Structure formats: C-alpha cells, structure tokens
Amino acid sequence: MQRADAIRAIYPELERSVVVTIMGAVAAELQSIGHRPNFFYLQHAMGLASSVGLGIALARPELSVVVLDGDGSLLMNLGGLTTLARYRPRNLVHVVFDNESLLSLGGFPTATSTGSDLAAIAKGAGVPRTATVRALEEFRSAFLIAQQSGDLTTLVAKVEAVGPAAYVTDLSLLENRYQFARHLKDRLPKE
C-alpha cells in the first residue's frame, strides 16, 4: 500500500473532520490531493501532532479530529500515547503511516523495521481500539469503522517507503495556521 493512495482513499471523509498531520511526505501528499481549511500541517516539532490533536479534541469535543502521524514521529513521543489513552478522546482517530523509515530525511530505518509494533505499544499504553492494516481496502474500512466507533482508535497502516518529489509546498506555515484557527472559530456551535 502506498501512503498517497491511502490518504486518497479516506480523503472524502476528511472534509467534515479536523485534520492534523506531521511534516514531510504526509503533509505534501495531502496538499497535492487538495488542501482544505480544516487541515493543519505541523511542519516541525516531530512527535507533537498527536498532542496537538489531543488539545483540539479536548477543547472542542463536538469536532471529529483525525491525526495523520508517522512511525518516526510517533517514536519521538511514545509517552504521548499514554496521555492520549488516559484522556481517551472519543472524537479522535489516530492514524499512523508506518513506512519503517525516516523517509524525508534520507530513508534511514526506524525501530519498526526491526520489530517494534506501534499498534501493540498503543494497546499497551491503554488506547482502547488499535489495529494494524496492510492493504488499501482494509485501511479504508478500518478508518471508517474507527470514525463511527465513537472511541479513541490508533490505526497503524503499513505503507511503502516512497514519497513525493518535493516536500515544500506553496502554502506558508503561518497562512495555514491562521486559516485553520479561523476555520475552527467559524465552526463554533451557534449560540
């Protein structure tokens, strides 16, 4: 399964959600499919995408939050999984694209290439719903079920270590940040 295809497979479902991605290939591929104002790309601070998602989910329980994480990023914030599980936001789906490498930085293998199992780690941390999927249709259906489950899910999608030709897009970081915050403000429930 290629990550770009996996993102494309769930893209229609992302329209009504609030999406936080990690930097690098995930951000570039989602933007190449089509940027929307409800997408926030955390272009640095590796590891914190899941924490940003938790902050949004706790602040705004009425929103459906999707975090698009990666193995390298999640490995930098494994403790964050315990925090995520502890507060168990039922409006958050945590997708981890696991290509077993730090692709954007030259493809160096991560610990998932030597057996570390992120879904098992998430389960051990206390995340109530976890799964690892390897095929496109399996991913799409697991994602849809996770969104409908009404509980916190960490979904690890094993993907090939291939990425886009370029990582820098024409969307500036601050433009994205202010547009995203404005979008969330506009979506506040009407009094």
Next chain:
Amino acid sequence: MPVSVSSSTLVYRGLKEAGVRIVSALPETWLVHLIRMAEDDPEMTLVRLAKEEEGVGISTGAHLAGVKSAMLMQNHGFLAAINGIVSCGQLYRIPLLMLISQRGSFGEKDPWQTEGGGVTEHVLESLRIPFDRLEAPEHVGKRIAKAQTLAYSASRPVALLLCRDLMWEE
C-alpha cells in the same frame, strides 16, 4: 510540606481570571496544590503529561481551537520541552502561557535541582521568551494577566517563574 497554599491559590485564581480552561502539568513538589486545584475544579480540564513537551502540543491544539490554556512545569521540564516551544510554539506563533517553578535558586537544598536553576533564565533569554518572576503575593494576579496579554498581542510564548519566596514557606 511547606508549599504555600495561599500563594498557590493566588496563582490559580490568576489563571482562572485569565480565562484559562485547560491546564497541562507534570507533578513537581511546588506545583502540588495548583495541580490539585485544577483537578478539583469542574470548569478546568487538567491534562497530566508523561513529558512536558507534550504540553506544548496540547496548548497549541487548544489555542487553534479557540480555548485558553496554561502549562505548569518545573524548570527542568521547561528544559525538556524546548524543541516543542521553538518548533511549534514560536514557529507557529502560539501564545503559550508557561508557569515554571524556578527550582535551584538561593535556598535550594536538593543538590539535583541546582544546575537547572542556574541556566533557566539564560535559556529563556536566549530563546527571546519574555518572562517575569512571581516572588510576592501582591503582584501574582496582575503579572499573570499582563503575561497573557503580551502572549496574545505578540502571539508568542511567554513565561512566569514561580519563585521560592512565593511558593515555599519555611
């Protein structure tokens, strides 16, 4: 434990008056009362962290979602959170309100706290993070309000140092 309940109450009241609704924290002796107050307050969401850097992400998410938050941490926790503060808080212009217990200053008896105490203010200066010290009860409320005002007008992280004379009674 001679952590000041009355000063902790003042700090907590300052946070409430500043409209803070989410507090992230990692336990540390000087913060015990503040954490308990956040836990007991039905209007506050307390997020207990595994490591302080997570708090930067949580406050960033809360801010983007329109909710005011604060981070409670020891100065060693601040040191552990620096990449998040720089690459998320500063890069994305997030008005982080950080309350940092300034361990390792004059009067410190724990040898393990002393290195962090010596570098915290220098690191804050190097990072160009505006900060002030909370040392006396009478200026706690005002300084929290002013710190948050600057955080929002500058759209940047700011810090308040919870100092020994305020937090510790002996």
